[in-house]
Amino acid sequence: MTFFITTAIDYTNGEPHIGHAYEKVLADAIARYQRLKGNDVFFLTGVDQHGQKVQQSAQKQGVAPAEFVDRLTEKFLALWKKLDIGYDGWAATTEPIHKRCVQAMLQLLWEKGDFYRAKRTGYYSVRQEQFLTDKERGEDGEFGPEWGEVVLLEEENYYFKLAQHRQWLLDLIDARSAAGRPLVTPDFRVAELRNAVEKLSGDLCISRPKSRLEWGIELPFDKDFVTYVWFDALSNYVSFAGYDPTPGADQSVFRSRWPAIHVIGKDILIPPHGIYWPIMLKACGFADDDIPSLLVHGWWNIAGAKMSKSTGNSVDPDVLADAFGVAALRYYLLSDIATGRDADFSEERLVQRYNGDLANSLGNLLNRSLSMAKRYREGVLRKPPASPLDGFVAEKVAAYSRRMDAFETHAAIESAWEVIIRCNAYVEESAPWKLAKDPAAAEKLDEVLYSLAESLRIVSILITPFLPASADAIRSQLAWGGAIGMDRCAWGGLADGHRLGDPVPVFPRLG
Ligand code: MSP
Numbered sequence: 001m002t003f004f005i006t007t008a009i010d011y012t013n014g015e016p017h018i019g020h021a022y023e024k025v026l027a028d029a030i031a032r033y034q035r036l037k038g039n040d041v042f043f044l045t046g047v048d049q050h051g052q053k054v055q056q057s058a059q060k061q062g063v064a065p066a067e068f069v070d071r072l073t074e075k076f077l078a079l080w081k082k083l084d085i086g087y088d089g090w091a092a093t094t095e096p097i098h099k100r101c102v103q104a105m106l107q108l109l110w111e112k113g114d115f116y117r118a119k120r121t122g123y124y125s126v127r128q129e130q131f132l133t134d135k136e137r138g139e140d141g142e143f144g145p146e147w148g149e150v151v152l153l154e155e156e157n158y159y160f161k162l163a164q165h166r167q168w169l170l171d172l173i174d175a176r177s178a179a180g181r182p183l184v185t186p187d188f189r190v191a192e193l194r195n196a197v198e199k200l201s202g203d204l205c206i207s208r209p210k211s212r213l214e215w216g217i218e219l220p221f222d223k224d225f226v227t228y229v230w231f232d233a234l235s236n237y238v239s240f241a242g243y244d245p246t247p248g249a250d251q252s253v254f255r256s257r258w259p260a261i262h263v264i265g266k267d268i269l270i271p272p273h274g275i276y277w278p279i280m281l282k283a284c285g286f287a288d289d290d291i292p293s294l295l296v297h298g299w300w301n302i303a304g305a306k307m308s309k310s311t312g313n314s315v316d317p318d319v320l321a322d323a324f325g326v327a328a329l330r331y332y333l334l335s336d337i338a339t340g341r342d343a344d345f346s347e348e349r350l351v352q353r354y355n356g357d358l359a360n361s362l363g364n365l366l367n368r369s370l371s372m373a374k375r376y377r378e379g380v381l382r383k384p385p386a387s388p389l390d391g392f393v394a395e396k397v398a399a400y401s402r403r404m405d406a407f408e409t410h411a412a413i414e415s416a417w418e419v420i421i422r423c424n425a426y427v428e429e430s431a432p433w434k435l436a437k438d439p440a441a442a443e444k445l446d447e448v449l450y451s452l453a454e455s456l457r458i459v460s461i462l463i464t465p466f467l468p469a470s471a472d473a474i475r476s477q478l479a480w481g482g483a484i485g486m487d488r489c490a491w492g493g494l495a496d497g498h499r500l501g502d503p504v505p506v507f508p509r510l511g
Contacts, residue, residue, distance in 0.1 A: 002039070002041065003042075004241065004261065007262075010095065012049050012073055013051070024083065026409060028087070029334055030409075042089060042241070044236075044237070046089045047069070047073050047093070049094045050216045054068060056128075057372065075318075079318055082321055083321060090240075091239070098235070099217050106206075106231060109464060121155075122152070123150050124150065157209070158205070158207040159208045160203055160204040161203055162203045163202055168282060169282075170198070189340070192269075196270045197275060206230070206231050208317055213226055233299045237257065237292070241253075260293075274294065295317070300343055301344050307321060328350060328358070330466060331353060335357070357417060359508065362506075365427075367503045370502065371503050381500065383494070387450065388451065390491040392422055397415075397486075401486065403415060423456070456478060458489050458493075462489070473504075477502065479501040
């Protein structure tokens, strides 16, 4: 089975910030865990490169849109590499394969009669070159000075018949929840989506005249228009997974991956991912079971407020990774937010969690365990018949798995750290330095040293999704390798006579 995970594709009209980084790290941890379980994984991420804002930003800088997006795409690519995001597919919406797929989907729906052309009148900002809605009105009900001259304009566009699928979507939401495969996780978002679908009315405008927007994918049935935002952006999930809507096309690669789990932020659940996307797929002929599931994460805020470049409070993950290290950043992003909820970003907390959990708890445990084994037994382990820790560790591995299966990375991290905390307490209780002085306690000392190394071996597997490089470093110090998987979490993996490596600090303290 292939576990197909995607993240929202990031707008290339701005630079990556900590929110983008969180989403990729979260999806990467889920993907790595699924690989540990032995599942095939296809992890797709990428960039959303078309649209009005890109066209405007490029114009302001006096460069072609293609050059503008290339520059920003480089930043995303370099950041994901730095943060160890192990994706399998890269979705850049200016790719020909994507354009072809989007146009084929549009053509299919045009021929099926799912679109119509209509004239609508609306308020248009000449300065910003966009139509305004009531959302853009100020408290006094007027459009503010930032919009410049606002005129009433009539424009013809293409519309997608959305509202006719309202009842189908409500039924799908209910059926999927009843089948234990909810359309949306976490649970409280199901009700939120359902309420929004109840109120669904009207259709979706899917085009912009080229006179106003050129930087987009041309409608295959009307060359004077490009498609706007959602048909372009959402379709990346299928176009880069091998989907070809042409009747009779070979769908075998696509079928081996689909359906997907989309990892998205809460702001793009309603309406795009929760309403437009299922309906678009349904209209293209997808079966109910093939409508993808949505894992909706919360937001990182700054002192309770939305992060934004214009207010100067956006946090650059690149700078953080350089200052504190990739392990500190990944660990913080995965442990200090409950999946689905919001959290406040704090550099102080990042340092605190790193020093407390990684440098002190895990780092010290590794260091003292290897040092004692080296000092008292020249690094060679004797496998005892039993250990006071084996049952406890097995329990925590089971809890970890349950939590990871539910995408609760923060809680899974807690399970792994319960093992680490227990091991540190066990060192204090058993006082190996005293046992080493007593020849009658030789067997007990072997039991303690083995239990610590064996627990660390298992911990190194559990932390792999969160801290892949550190997990590798720990395994190399334990001198234990080979294929790494959840099935190797069973107690007793280190052989009798196993020789451990030398301790080298993995998590140097941050000052
Ligand atoms: N391009 C659209 C998505 C199209 S998906 C077919 C978009 N891009 S975005 O760059 O604005 O956001 C990309 C992802 O980052 C979204 O899932 C969004 O929710 C997430 N985040 C943006 N800011 C965030 C935080 N402050 N915190 C956590 N995630 C946030 O939307």
